[in-house]
Amino acid sequence: MKKTGSLKISRQRPEENEDFFNRVYRVTGMIPFGRVTSYGAIARYLGSGQSARTVGWALNASHCQPWFVPAHRVVNRKGQLTGKHHFGNSSTMQQLLENEGLIVDDDRIVNFREKFWDPSTEFK
């Protein structure tokens, strides 16, 4: 199949032939500043709606990527920061989110509905 040139730049639409982890990283990179999405939403966007857990597993290794993967912008369906223990300090994820103007209360994104960004419907 045709390659889209020699682009190795991050933040671009996931390609079909990329392995799952890489596609997860790319979608995660598309999440706008100050917005969040869920593991399941990413999985659905990648055409594998039952692989939400694997998305989390991929993000667990995202720090190995050569470019910045805003993994803190991915929370669970309820808007809870279930992955916070995978950041250096258990409060790091919340701090990163607050730095983007989000409000976190009791490990949940306040106004999650409004801040939620679904790649399946909002990516253009």
Added chain:
DNA sequence: ATTCTGACAGCAA
């Protein structure tokens, strides 16, 4: 090849 695991999500209660 097989088995186990997990940053989940759907559904029943």
Added chain:
DNA sequence: TTTGCTGCCAGAA
């Protein structure tokens, strides 16, 4: 509404 149980699938503890 929230909690607990179960199925899911891509990697590797």
